[in-house]
Amino acid sequence: MSLPILVAQENWQAFDDAWIALMNGEEALDELLPALLVAGEKKRIxxxxxxxxxxxxLLELAERNADGAALLGTALTAGAPxxxxxAKLTELALAAWGEELWWEEAVELTGLTAPGNDPRQSWKAFGRLRALDTGAVVYHAGGWGTGEVTATGEGQVTVRFHTGMQDRFPLSAALDIFEVLPESDLRALHFRDSAALKKRIKKEPLEVLRAILERYHGRVSLISVKNALAQVGLEGSGWSAWWRRxxxxxxxxxxxxxxxxxxxMELRLLLEAADPCEQLQRQLKALTTLEQVLERCRSVLNGRQEPALIELALEALEAGAAEEDExxxxxxxxxxxxxxxxxxxxxxxxxRLALISADTGSGDAAPGDTAPGDAAPGDAAPGDAAPGDAAPGDAGAPHPAWRAMAALPTLRDQEAALDLLPEVFGEDWLLRAGRQLRYAPPGMLRPLVERLLADDQQALLGALYVELLSRPQRAPHxxxxxxxxAEDDRLEGDYPPAPRRAQSLVSLAARLWKERRENPHSARSLGRLVEFLTAGRDSRLxxxxxxxxxxxxxxIQLQVQQGIDESIDNIITSVIFHSDLNVSDARDRGFWEGDEVWTTRGGMERFNAELRELRDEKIPANEDAIGAAAALGDLSExxxxxxxxxxKRNLTTRLASMEADALRARLLExxxxxxxxxxxxxxVSYRDLDSxxxxxIVILGPWDTDLNEEIVSYRAPLAQGLLGLSTGDQCRVDLPGGSHDLEVLAIEVVDVQ
Structure with missing residues (x-):
């Protein structure tokens, strides 16, 4: 173990034994000198x-005058009397270097032999001056960075910096502004061969960490480690990834x-190898939350560790998970x-799973109590399978276990929870989970979809794709x-036309673009969607x-104008530019003028409820009535x-109309x-110019008008006369009570969610 670390950790007996062994040999003083400086910092010189x-x-008797002077000078610097x-320092220094050509100049600059000078400061300056030799690597903390001394003489030093710039400095200035680096210093290694050091940082990370710790005498803060690596170019995300490893x-x-x-965090380099189990116990004891314990134990469980360490980690997890306040x-x-x-x-x-499954009250989850970025359980599209419905995409109310799994802290945890689904749903777990796939958390989606594909459930997934295209923001991931x-023909289904599918996916991309900074799941899904739509010379979009x-x-152009990924924006612009169709003619038409039925989320839920009542209650009741009437005999009278x-004719006609509306339904949001x-x-605030x-009025969809008297359907005559107008515009509206001349006073976008 190095002498500086022995001193840093105050292992004095081992330090003394190692020093005495050094005296009796002829080894260099490379480790002893920094150890004395550490002793000075600890006030133990x-x-x-x-x-x-x-x-x-002993050094003087052996005529090792330079080493003797270095020993005494370092001891004085550390605080020795x-x-x-x-006096002995001056004597040994003269004997060692007095014949050198640079001696007189060095003595004059540093005041080493001048009476009355502080020998500590003089020795520090003398040491730096000696180190400023040709070939030495120096570091300038003021901004020039690392460089190499290329020439000395005539009271000046020439330094070539890593940027290629070269400059000359007076020796007296160089003593103050440069730190001479040992060749083992990471900054020196980076200057000599940055590619080799980069490879070493990647392949030998612990050796690099050891070098930093030895530079700081065995104890260092995390900030110092970060700064040391920043000085050799490892910063930002590169540093974060390196430090995690x-x-x-x-x-x-x-x-x-x-x-x-x-x-x-503080890091220490130990004098001797620690017992792994004792070290893990000490680390776990210092942690204050189950989150921290889990992170530490995962590194043990995922590595190739001894069985005793694995068992210790599992016991810690069991104890932490048993704490009710976690x-x-x-x-x-x-x-x-x-x-x-x-x-x-x-x-x-x-x-816990049994309790969650028994919590029938959890079936109607509150809005917002769902997987990040996915649907609220009661948020069913027209024709969707909401609670009590039997459409392909659902199987009743969402199982309350989805909420617990969505709350798991990481995608890895959510994926691991996939193995719990057989215990939650029973023997036919895969089909039941597939029918409720929209409620699955993001980390579980891809592996669950892969299992459904392997189980030949392409039709179920295709039906769900069609369903979500009409509600692209319901379950975006x-x-x-x-x-x-679906677009690679791996699913089965009767899909809407390609342009409508593209419109839904662009709408989703616009939403994910807005959420990308706040929601990492949205950022990840956005990247996958953009790559899917735009990759290749002939893009899918x-x-x-x-x-x-x-x-x-x-x-689509209006959606893009609200903000979207540049790659999608460029493709939309190119398609419109090269299209033979006159898009500018469509500019005068509002989005509401197509065959879609626009409504709010609440209006859609009421429509769904009416549709389910018609399909599940009224039509079956009518069939019972037909059967009862047939039992009376003589059908002619x-x-x-x-x-x-x-x-029955009225109900089936109504059902067909509602199901057609359901396919055309779109959310205003x-x-x-x-x-x-x-x-x-x-x-819209308006004035009747006659009276x-x-x-x-608030203009919403045809299924929203029962909310309050202020709401008017956009299909109503009054709204039809106002649609497309701007503030200050005037119009004549034909109403059942007669014609009215109106002026638009103000327009305000309302919260349609």
């Missing part, structure tokens, strides 16, 4: 004085000890780690996954828009039979509302 005196005498060593390696090494957390998400993550290591579900986790499969109508292109048949223009999703009466 006084205990070293006897050995300094003895060693200096001047009265005892100053090295932290795990150092925690598992018997030669390093980490204490504290975050930026206040967040449930982290307790479940700990149980999952235990399950993965032991190969069986912990009893506590099994009990799932839609991205399904889009890649361009192909999907080949037969788009002007109205569709105009609607059976009034009940005729009434039941007429009711997905629309790109034009600025300062009356459209669905705006509140001077002022009124305010």
């Amino acid at each position: 006084a205990r070293c004085v006897p050995l300094v005196r003895q060693h200096a005498e 001047q009265a005892e060593f100053a 090295v932290k795990k390696l150092a925690e598992d090494s018997e030669w390093f000890r980490l204490a504290g957390s975050g930026q206040r 967040p449930l998400a982290w307790r479940m993550a700990a149980w999952l780690a235990i399950r993965s290591a032991r190969g069986e579900t912990p009893e506590a986790l099994a009990e 799932l839609l991205v996954t399904l889009a890649r499969l 361009e192909a999907m828009l080949a037969d788009a109508e002007p109205e569709t292109l105009r609607s 059976n009034a009940e039979w005729e009434m039941a048949l007429q009711e 997905d629309a790109s509302l034009p600025a300062d223009q009356v459209c669905p999703g705006t509140a 001077s009466e002022e009124n305010r």
